[in-house]
């Protein structure tokens with residue numbers, strides 16, 4: 088097991104496998120001509136199918152901007168994003184076939200309070216015209232995956248924050264995307280719930296084989312979860328370095344007590360202090 092953090096180039100040696108996500112020269116400016124904000128600069132990144140990648144960096148370094156561009160919620164000012172070999176944007180239009188492969192989870196679950204948990208999970212399928220029988224069967228399967236069976240008829244407000252995020256994950260997976268994009272998904276949860284949700288996320292990832300990108304500013308969360316950590320630096324946001332994490336899976340929370348874990352945390356903390 089090689090635990091030395093490797094500073095590597097952003098293009099990945101995928102062997103024969105094509106990247107499921109490919110960014111080429113992606114930049115983003117916000118604001119007006121008089122007051123432009125350069126949020127992300129010339130970013131190249133390849134992500135392999137089934138990888139669990141964490142975007143780590145200080146507040147304001149462009150993590151959300153990058154994730155929203157990959158998710159098709161925000162158009163790059165420059166550059167190109169390919170999802171499963173399909174160009175995501177074409178002349179200002181999102182390409183539906185690429186978007187269909189993307190699911191998103193945010194810091195708040197954004198469940199509709201007037202729908203039951205089951206109806207929330209199945210909503211994307213309803214919007215896609217899937218029959219009731221089919222969407223209820225699919226919702227059941229997903230609620231089973233994220234372990235919220237028994238809560239089908241409950242209202243969102245009756246669930247804990249962690250349970251609501253489980254429902255949000257189930258909903259994001261409902262229409263069968265291969266990629267799950269998560270923006271500080273457990274950032275609003277208490278520390279203990281957050282730890283157990285990270286263990287659960289690892290399990291869901293291992294059971295489903297999805298490609299997952301998680302945004303966080305927590306170094307220990309990044310080291311616990313990631314195959315690779317993409318460290319971003321601010322003003323403008325750019326990739327500073329990429330760190331491979333080779334701890335065997337499934338990782339238990341006790342890995343955090345190991346010297347190797349703490350050494351990598353220390354390396355990343357030092358690097359973040361340098362780039363901030």
Ligand SMILES: Nc1ncnc2c1ncn2[C@@H]1O[C@H](COP(=O)(O)OP(=O)(O)O)[C@@H](O)[C@H]1O
Pocket residue numbers: 117118124125126144145146147148149150151152153324
């Ligand atoms: N809609 C917007 N208009 C103008 N500036 C923005 C907008 N959204 C984000 N920014 C700026 O872009 C930079 C990156 O923001 P963001 O992607 O939210 O960073 P992070 O998620 O890492 O905290 C910050 O300087 C932020 O203030």
Ligand SMILES: [Mg+2]
Pocket residue numbers: 150151152
């Ligand atoms: Mg953010």
